[in-house]
Amino acid sequence: MQPSADEPDAAGASPTTDVHSGGVAGGVTERGPGRVTVRRFLALALPALGVLAAEPLYLLLDVAVVGRLGADALAGLALGALVLSVVGSQLTFLSYGTTARAARLYGAGDRAGAVGEGVQATWLAVGVGVVLAAAVFALEGPLLRLLAGDAALAGDAVLWLRIAILGVPAILVSMAGNGWMRGVEDTVRPLVCVVAGFAVSAVLCPLLVFGAAGMPDLGLAGSAVANLVGQTVAAAAFLVLLLRERRVVGIGLLPRWTVMRAQAGMARDLILRSLGFQACFLSAAAVAARFGAPSLAAHQVVLQLWNFLTLVLDSLAIAAQALVGAALGGGRVAGARALAWRITRWSALLSVLLAALFAAGYSAVPAVFTDDPAVLGPIGDVWWLFVALIPLGGVVFALDGVLLGAGDARFLRTATLLGALGGFLPIIWASLAWDWGLRGIWCGLVAFLVVRLGAVVARAASGRWAVPGTAPA
Structure with missing residues (x-):
């Protein structure tokens, strides 16, 4: 049960009422851990589960749509999506690191500071995103040929990745948005942003791939365009919320290099941690493949169940x-x-x-x-x-x-x-x-x-x- 505005919390501190709160925190920035009930905990966890599940569900739809174009198109999607996924997964510090910093400020009653972390993380996301997109765009041909071992297959993957990689800045902006909003204990509005983006992608994907409802028939490129548009919609929604919050709490939009350097301080450790995970699971797939197709298929089934549980x-x-x-x-x-x-x-x-x-x-x-x-x-x-x-x-x-x-x-x-x-x-x-x-x-x-x-x-x-x-x- 949430304490009233003048009731000491379990830690003996008086909570500070925050008239600007828009999340599930219910307008209280400082609450004792003893007040964390199962209901409040699930109010944070269940929307977060929706955010985590939205992308895998969309990817299943994307695979089902592109699969109708044949094995080559599906393989091209798999390779291109793998590169895009690796690029995005290495920047998780934009969400996890921002949450850690914003949550501490929010817990201290400084919502303005927590939102300020979101502003600076967004600047960092845009800058890093542009650099990464340019780097992948320049190297995508050799990289995909190395992965594919087949020029024709690499060509399909390049077609998809060349369009989808333009969405990297938007993907990172969404990560930063998730980060600061989780920090202020708001996991509902991030769910709305993410679902809106993937819903747009889900509608556009079959229309652009097959040229339905008067849309151009783009084939595999239609999947990439749908992906790009959806990521842009989600990022735009996060930006709107950030701009609204910063006006309410009265902070500026200029970059603050000291804050961004501090945010990037967690990047090295979290990137190395992600690389450790990827090395393990890529090695597991490679070894399973060497035991034959049935073993690899069995490994994939159980691994997908494990991924769902995670x-x-x-x-x-x-x-x-x-x-x-x-x-x-x-x-x-x-x-x-x-x-x-x-x-x-x-x-x-x-x-x-x-x-x-x-x-x-x-x-x-x-x-x-x-x-x-x-x-x-x-x-x-x-x-x-x-x-x-x-x-x-x-x-x-x-x-x-x-x-x-x-x-x-x-x-x-x-x-x-x-x-x-x-x-x-x-x-x-x-x-x-x-x-x-x-x-x-x-x-x-x-x-x-x-x-x-x-x-x-x-x-x-x-x-x-x-x-x-x-x-x-």
Whole structure:
């Protein structure tokens, strides 16, 4: 239950009423962690899940539409989308880092400062986005030929990527928008922005690919144009909200280099962390392919189920990030520590329930994706490893969110790379050398999570991450 305007919160501080609040925080910038109920937590987590799920759902539609053009077009889309995804995924500091900084300011009662973080992150997103788009545009031909190994296939991919890459600045602006708005505990309006963008793309994609309803028949290029327009719409919506907020709180729009340098300070650690993830999962796919098509197909089925579950659990981590950052910004260190474990218990409970559902669906769930016995066999070999991963992920992802909210990116980088280099990658390549099959690959993923679990639990228990103040340590 939210405290009244004159009621002390659980940490003994009087909350500050914020007449400018437009998010789920309900107009209160400083609230004690003891006031974080399941209802308030889910009010942050569920819209965040919608934001996370919107892009994968759109990509499924895009694949279904382009798939009607034939295998070459679909392969071109896959290669182009892979490059675009890699470019975007390396800049997650624009969302995670901005959330950590904005949440601390918001928790301290400084909504203007939190919105100011959004202004500077947006400038950074535009600048970095233009540079990245230009670099990929210049290198796209050689890069795609290297990936494809086939000139014709690379040509289809270049056609798609040359258009879609123009949307990189818009993608990064949306990341920055998500970041500062999560920081002020508003996850509803970002969902509206993202859904609006993907809805436009979803409508335009079939119309432009097939030339329906009087639209030009662009083929594969139509998919790229739809993608670009949708990303632009989402970014424009975030910009409108940012401009409105900055007028309300009374801050300027000029770039502040000191703030942008501080925001970029988390970039190195988060980029290295992302590279660790990508090295692991690309290696897993490469090794699975060497065990034959059925093993690769089985790996893809189970991996997509795992990716779906990570979306669900990551939405809880995003809520943890905002709430913990706000608690530390308000100086409520003991409350932040208590909140960290409370959120972790909620995430662990949800993950156990999900694991029980997938355990019960041992026979039924894989059959939804394939009826090929050659694929179902390897799925059965790793199913119980997959089920065992779910509760581990519930704890790891929740504490990841806590530590990201505290701005502890350097530790998370080290923990991820330790798990990758000391667990996942050695076991993956050993499974190829000693013919352990798909089971060896998924044992590697278990080792990866176990290493990270030990690291984040020890870090959370130490309390060294809980540094109060309006900027991450």
